Amino acid sequence: MLAFGRLQGAANRLEHLLGRALEQECGLTHLEFEVLLILGRAGEPGMSMRAISQEQVLTTGGATRVIDRLERAGLVARIAHPTDKRGRLAKLTPKGAKTVVDAAKVHLENIKKYFLAPLPEDHRDRFAEDLKILSHSARDALPPLK
Template sequence: MAREKEIATAEQAANDGLVLAFGRLQGAANRLEYILGRAIEEECGISHLMFEVLLILGRAGEAGLPMRAIAQERVLSTGGVTRLVDRMEAAGLVRRAADPGDRRGRLVRLTPQGEETVVRAARVHRENIRRHFLEPLPQEHRDRFAEDLKTLSHAARDALPKLR
């Protein structure tokens, strides 16, 4: 890799290759989240964040998860997760149950309606991912791109505890 120039001016900062590349990644992620999230909302009646929590609970299986685990998975405050789960419970998507391993704790589990909703939303989401995320890329780059994103995601996840 060529030696990078020192940033000394606002123009150099704005036109720096690494800064631009990250900005493009962030811009693409924000736009795609809006496009895909809006489709889930319009077609399934849930927010993208609710969809993500339903997916997290789907991965957890029948056992469910405590609120703090959902908060950690989504990098949300426990208060934010509590309010979100309250709305999801009112919508019939999840239910809270006693945690057999913690007398004071509660587990969040999918309801049958939550299961149906996450399946329907995942089908919509998958098609929109294909259309807006994969189809714009050359066929021969798609698998490598997905692997690179996984690497970046894991590296960022692993760096988070060091920042707290």
């Protein structure tokens, strides 16, 4: 129980530090940055709100609100779904693509500073692998999102 508490405490503090740095240096919340990354990986033609919500473990309404903010900032555009006349997809604008690349550079430097630098160098790869195992195990134990 102590180890899990430490993991959760570290994750919460790192989320705060990394999120604050993204907001101060890039003008993005951590959630907005994550959604931009998801859209960047998706490429063309974009993603539905449902697909975004499943990737980020949000409600569809939550994904829609994030996309609304990113659209107002000119980082995301909504386009017609190619096969569903009622559906809309979200995709990065050129400004959004540049923003996510710039923010990723900032985020990587902060990850190195706050997440990797405190660990002994010879522990980092094993620690990353252990986190992957835990993440996949928890993902597989969750029921599918609807």
